[in-house]
Amino acid sequence: MTIPERSLELHEKHHGKIEVVSKVPLEAREDLSLAYTPGVAEPCLRIAKNPADVYRYTLKSNTVAIVSDGSAVLGLGNIGPLAAIPVMEGKAALFKQFAGVDAFPIVLDTQDVDEIVETAVRVAPVFGGINLEDIAAPRCFEIEEKLRARLNIPVFHDDQHGTAVVVLAALFNALKVVGKELSQTKIVVSGAGAAGTAVVKLLLLAGAQDITVFDSRGALHSGRIDLNSSKQELVRLTNPRGVSGELKNAINGVDIFIGVSQPGVLTGTMVQAMGRDAIVFAMANPTPEIMPDEAKKAGAAVVATGRSDFPNQVNNAFIFPGFFRGLLDARVSKVTEEMKLAAARALAECVDKPTTELILPDILDKTISPKIASAVRSVL
């Protein structure tokens, strides 16, 4: 059977992937008296008197909401909240497996910015953090910003920031392999959606100086009159050389290609034009901007994709479990850029000696999440 067939069988057999179980015994009559009535009144009263005790006596201290409207699920597009559930359950399972975090899918029967924000605020009391997931750009930016302003628990849009952190970590190691400095490189980013925007901002924070961003209509530059506000912001932050036009005309001498866009955006000829020691991250899912063998043949030194069947998989699962572990452990109320930078450095350091085929560690390595968590806590 193929992977899709086997996945379907797995999902049907278990009716999904996660379950809610008791952490306390419920076998004896006395167990019920402690976990439920009458004993349960005591923690209730303590929390009523001192709301901060909710972290002491309830699941809030260890629980994250995975909030999605199903508008940008994997590479499948706007398939809606019901069809998004398998992804959210998968994330919840990984949260627990890699970082002991309890996560629950909150998929929403609305795609309106203000309704999403209102709903997340109203269900927030039981959660210690909010992982936004698979929400389309540009409304994901507004939702995250409004939630950050209204909530005193951390909010993290994984498609933006999880991706950005893994990309930066992979890039740190790819640069080691080719012996270049980030601040000296020319970078193009293909894709100006949620992931592309966050990648650009984190690269800038890490010291990148020369980034040009491309959407499906070409380079983002100050002459474009078709840009939404988040793309306008990118124009202000990037493109110091005033590049305009198509990617293929701007690729000469570029050191790093970062693709979070569409298959076919990058060709072998374009990789050849990048020149010596090119770094190609072709992360469109499921089909990359260029297939790794083609990029290699055209001379790329380091190639990464989003896929598990090629070397160097840029996978958000490296980050989100440990990142939230750190946020919850330190009871952080706002995620900062410094936390993301520290997490990227920590992930990069998980690889002792980076090589062209090994710029990221083994995804199954259980020591990664504790290191990410520790990095997050280190910059409080």
Add this chain to the structure above:
Amino acid sequence: MTIPERSLELHEKHHGKIEVVSKVPLEAREDLSLAYTPGVAEPCLRIAKNPADVYRYTLKSNTVAIVSDGSAVLGLGNIGPLAAIPVMEGKAALFKQFAGVDAFPIVLDTQDVDEIVETAVRVAPVFGGINLEDIAAPRCFEIEEKLRARLNIPVFHDDQHGTAVVVLAALFNALKVVGKELSQTKIVVSGAGAAGTAVVKLLLLAGAQDITVFDSRGALHSGRIDLNSSKQELVRLTNPRGVSGELKNAINGVDIFIGVSQPGVLTGTMVQAMGRDAIVFAMANPTPEIMPDEAKKAGAAVVATGRSDFPNQVNNAFIFPGFFRGLLDARVSKVTEEMKLAAARALAECVDKPTTELILPDILDKTISPKIASAVRSVL
């Protein structure tokens, strides 16, 4: 240590009582490919094509939201959503323990009817049912009604209907003990809130003919001008003899007292006035309307309370796990009165030979929930 002290210790040790765990293996790289990317795309696509497949491939088929605004928690009153969490976690733990149902607490940062309804509708996609919990009357009635109209998953306010079903089951057996027919009895119900209202309606459906309801100001009758709409409805359904005034003046010759009100409402003298073979259900929590020994001394034949430290505990935990098991198994979209009646009969039948001290079965008996589930399915 006392029960409250030990309960506090238990809650602190585990940081609450429930956790979210994976039902599928996540040890090997291939496991990740099936549970997460790329395999997860296949169930997503199936559900996108046929939304009913969400019951086949996701947790929705087995998962209930426990929705509360924290406005009427146990006997503690309006302590708010954070302080309500321990109760909701306890219910979730019992759901799993007694009926294998996955339940998750959704406690809301609002006590506005329309906001509660909107929020529950928006988070509904991931749930197969909604258990409303600890929401104050009269807004609980409106919330339940609106949610029933807007959702195609079952909605069940446990404080109303769970209580009503257990009370009716206990009453069936108490009547066997004293050899009376429900339709021939005089009944008083003390308390016209969520529980009292639902108890009255289910008793009427079961054949009760003569019920008089009392709130803190006396009997509900057509001359009262201080009644909200739900109490006005009770007036239309009850009080065939036109009783007015205080409970103590109306208790003569009453067969059944059902208290869901306040300690001290019923005295020994009043129980004496009830006469031969009186049935007293004094279910105010944590302190009953009358203590069982006092009621017994005054001549009551059968006494029940809400407490685990006396015989005949009228406990919702007999009902809600199995009731939702039945709803989920049959994929019921609306709860009906007949389901409640069938569940009450099934619970009553769990006791072979009812006695004055045994009108309800052992709460730990794991055969109860399957019987309740079967009863719910039997009236589809």
